[in-house]
Amino acid sequence: MEKLSKIGRYNFLAEPFHCDLNNNLFIGHLGNHLLNAADFHSSDRGYGMAYLNTIHRTWVLSRLVIELNQIPKAYEKFIVETWIDSAMRYFTSRNFKITNNDGRIFGYGKSIWAMIDTETRQPSDILSVREGLINEYVDKDYPCPIVKPSRVKIDDNAELVRTIETHYNDVDINGHINSIKYIEHVLNLWDVDWYREHQIKRFEIAYTSESHQGDSLSFYRTSSTDEENQYNLKITRFKSGQEELETCRCKILFS
The missing domain is CATH 3.10.129.10 (Hotdog Thioesterase)
Incomplete structure (x- = not known):
């Protein structure tokens, strides 16, 4: 398999009927674009869901944080960059950068993913897939300057x-x-x-x-x-x- 770049770049459009009353892209649709970029990136590199399903495995999202300076407006084109910055046995962390074609930054995202067995629904060893292929695509240096997801505290008075x-x-x-x-x-x-x-x-x-x-x-x-x-x-x-x-x-x- 040809070795691709560690960072994937994918083009999207803020479609008007995916935008709210302020002409801002709904955060749910932006989240879907991030997850689609993650799937495109992992599939192109040989450890995406299409391949994992053939060995009874799949990715599940464990944590996600999106931090925004601005939100893409209706009809606005934007780019999602995504890359892996850590891969462990049961979890991997993936970052996102959201920009327009001129490089203006809308925001960033961080996520943590687990791999599970689709039959048992139990965690599966990420590093066992294709002899740890994911490690070849880890990039620890490309910056994602937002705080990692934190522990959310909920008191009894919620x-x-x-x-x-x-x-x-x-x-x-x-x-x-x-x-x-x-x-x-x-x-x-x-x-x-x-x-x-x-x-x-x-x-x-x-x-x-x-x-x-x-x-x-x-x-x-x-x-x-x-x-x-x-x-x-x-x-x-x-x-x-x-x-x-x-x-x-x-x-x-x-x-």
């Missing part, structure tokens, strides 16, 4: 804001609730008037367990004492007759 049901459109190729759908459901906890006055500056999410179609998701929110307009959240899942379990935590900072 308010239950909403409970929703999950359906067909929430489920992704891995058979569980899509990583980005959690983000979209979280952002729906604030109404349109809030977004007329505030813009998302940083969004962090950490996934702790899978949920599936038919689960109910409950959203608990508390204001952070660290910074104004910052909120911490946790999402739990449950089915009738089953225990309520945490599925992910989020931290959001608005301007």
Whole structure:
């Protein structure tokens, strides 16, 4: 297999019907573009989901943070750069840089991924795939100058804001609730008037367990004492007759 560059560059467009009332690209759609770039990058280099599925493996997102100076506007073209900066046995970290064609920086992202066995749903050894091929594409030097995802603290006084049901459109190729759908459901906890006055500056999410179609998701929110307009959240899942379990935590900072 031909050795490619360690850093992948992929072109995208902020399509108008993927933008909000402020003409900004929805953060959920931006997140999907980041995940697509990650898949393009890993697939081109031989350890993407298309290959992994043939050996009963797949990638699952464990943590994601997006930090933005600006958000692409409707019809605006932008580039997502992505690269691996660390690869371990059970986790790998992947960075993102979002720019326009002139090099203006919209923002950055950091993510942590795990590889699982699609039959057992248990962690799988990343370094065993194609004799550790991923290590040939690690770049520790290309800068991604944002803080790594942090531990999100939720106290016992967090308010239950909403409970929703999950359906067909929430489920992704891995058979569980899509990583980005959690983000979209979280952002729906604030109404349109809030977004007329505030813009998302940083969004962090950490996934702790899978949920599936038919689960109910409950959203608990508390204001952070660290910074104004910052909120911490946790999402739990449950089915009738089953225990309520945490599925992910989020931290959001608005301007």
